[in-house]
Amino acid sequence: MTINGLVQIGLYFVVLLALVKPLGWYMARVYEGQPCGLDRVVGPLERLIYRLCGVRQTEEMDWKTYGIAMLLFNALGLVALYALQRVQGFLPLNPAGLGAVTTDLAFNTAASFVTNTNWQAYGGETTLSYLTQMLGLTVQNFVSAATGMAVLVVLIRGLVRRSALTIGNFWADLVRSTLYILLPLALLLSLLLVSQGVVQTFASYQTVSMLQPAGYAKPVTDGNGQPVLDEQGQQKTEPATAVEQVLAVGPAASQIAIKQLGTNGGGFFNVNSAHPFENPTPWSNFLQMLAILLIPAALCYTFGMMVGDTRQGWALLAAMTILLFSFIPLGLWAEQSGTPAFTALGIDQASGAGQSGGNMEGKETRFGIANSVLWAAATTAASNGSVNSMHDSYTPLGGLMPLFLMQFGEVVFGGVGSGLYGMIVFAIIAVFVAGLMVGRTPEYLGKKIEPYEMKMAALLILIMPMVVLSFTAVASVTGVGTSSILNPGPHGFSEMLYAYSSMGNNNGSAFGGLNVNTPFYNLTGGIAMLISRFWLAIPTLALAGALARKKLVPAGPGTLPTRRPLFVVLLLGVVVLVGALTFVPALALGPIIEHILMVSR
């Protein structure tokens, strides 16, 4: 850990926490329908949308109607995105002439973007046309984030309203999240990113000359573009020389801005934010990291304002921040220590004036260790999943950090909306556990927690581990699962565990060595993403509906105050225990055993 590294991390958290209150305040105004400053500009557009869609925004829905509207909207999004990928070859804005995406990959990508996961089985510049990136991916980046925020707002309304049968209007929540919050922030961030060098153009790929022509082994293909194999069944190659470099460009900045703000994370290019056109400078890196946690953090304050006690929001934010903070030192230490095998080869991995040192495989020089590890922590704490370094090449314990952060169920900041509604569910479980200890009916924010609420909450925390562990188990005992592994030994198991932890938590980052563009991974992963997103959103809506119907119980002497440090500790205990009990055995088989093997060789 270098001093400068720690300063950069400190600065990041100071700026992030300073933005929580203003943005949180603004979002609360938006959701409560109060003047927020943008009404003159955005208001007419908002009303036009309602009129075009035949929606009365003041019409209140019960939770079932709300849920049906949400599911219909997302199902249509899934179909549209799938169809778009299948026919992209016949559509305009396809300068690289990319053909139809295969059926299983198109399904996986559609599920991935509709569920706010943004898992990348596709290759960006080699798979998707500009049009697909815009009309498909960018749109879902906005609306899947807005859907998560809508569900959160419903849960808050459930806590706030008394003896109410309705919980708001899905269309209004969706449109207001998009127009008032996501779109203005994305406009601002895109332009800041372009100023740093992120590309934004509809022109076709650029060709430049190379200063030193490079010789290479060119794969031989027959007339149909199929690879030709030699006698040993290996790809046949011929010597060739590259004299020109083709630079993939495109309308990237607009998509990258919303990919970060909406905790989406799907890259415009294959290597995501490690690509110099996607994340060119340390400053663009700082802005993107800020955007990853900005809305999830600020929503805590929004929650506090809407329930009429901002300290309730700060308590949840404190729990999230503490949990994130406690993992960063592990990652920093592991990555800065580097690889023992490299030391044996005589390579200098120590940090000094001339280099940041550490494990630099899969990392960019401009980011070094500190910015790579901080990003890895932020992107997996939030269910963002964009990367600026290759997690598969991390040291075992360095890779454990992002893996474990996802396995907490994406409640440490988590996805926009979905992270906080997950955390509120954990808060309900925490007051229930506390209630059991003192033998009193638990309550949260004046609402009694009864069997129905607990059933929904239990469902919420059980579905994710079930999905993640079952699919990992299936993959590790079948040939179709294990044949995709790149790195041998326990690291290979980590690759599969990481894949399903990522998809099963709607994160989207990857141990990229695993070849996931196969029918097996595309289909099981697509199913895992859909289950984890919607089987969690629906019980949350049910929970909100049940809470809204309840009367308010005045706080008494036996009420557990949920805004004090004691509650933060209790909440942390519940989150860590649930995560640890569920996943430590699996982690022992992957990163932990690999670490022991690495240091003992």
Place this chain on the structure above:
Amino acid sequence: MLTQLRQALRMLAVLTLITGFLYPLVITGVAQVLFPQQANGSLMVIDGQGMGSSLIGQPFDAPKYFWGRPSATAPFSYNAAASSGSNLGPTNETLIKTVQIRIDALKSADPDNPLPLPVDLVTASGSGLDPHISPASAAYQVRRVARARKMEEDVVRQLVSQHTEGRQLGILGEPRVHVLALNLALDTQAK
């Protein structure tokens, strides 16, 4: 239900128009006016010819040039149309062997270099397109480049320091040397 389906369809269409079409279009328009250089790939144009992008690295293995980070893109290094990292794990024998080959290449180009070998010079970058190396990696290569070009080491060292960027705002990121710009400057000097 049917009403809702109709509403959902229209809502998807309208939001697609706004976020998928108008939004990128507006950003592209504004970006092309305000930041035309950056928005089109930060090309370095010399005598009317595109000599590369100031953000994307190029492969070098001649002794007279500074070498950049190893690149894992296929089928050739620094293929900017298909970015990729190696994804090799730290305990993978393939990684150790690959790194050994890179060490051997550096050592054979400059056999008795006394400086320690910096890690970023023998490990593949995340994107495969990293335009930078650490100042230590540049310092390691000064002797070889000076000998191959029959230049004074101090002159080369001075060029290196001219192409070294510090941390942004003094805090952000890591110090780094721009390999392609440095090599272009070396060629210009030689003319």
